[in-house]
Amino acid sequence: MYAVEVFVTYKESILDPQGEAVRNAIHRLDFEQVKDVRIGKYFEINIEKTEEPIEEVVESLCKNLLANPILETYRYNIKEVN
Template structure:
């Protein structure tokens, strides 16, 4: 079995209003060292071993369901677990 962590965020060219709101709140709390905040989505998947490579399965899931590739980018980490 595999445990997969998927991270989805807006592309750099896309305005992130939630991130801007959090950044403004952070600055109001006087954490002025924080230059930028981006909000995203996090998914944990458990995938059974199969004939298909797990990376292929995850790519298809991200492209078809988890991320809007026009607005968002994604990355993932795959770990084999018992």
């Protein structure tokens, strides 16, 4: 079994209004030292071992379903677990 973590965030060039709203809320809590907030999605996925290489499975999931490759980038960690 694999435990996979996937992180999906907007590309650098894409505005993140939700992150901006959170930063403004943080400033209202008097944490002026917070300079930038970007928000993304986080997926924890358990995947059984098959003959297909796990990297290919995860790449395919990210490209086809979890991320919108026009606006978003993704990265992932794969850990083998029992």
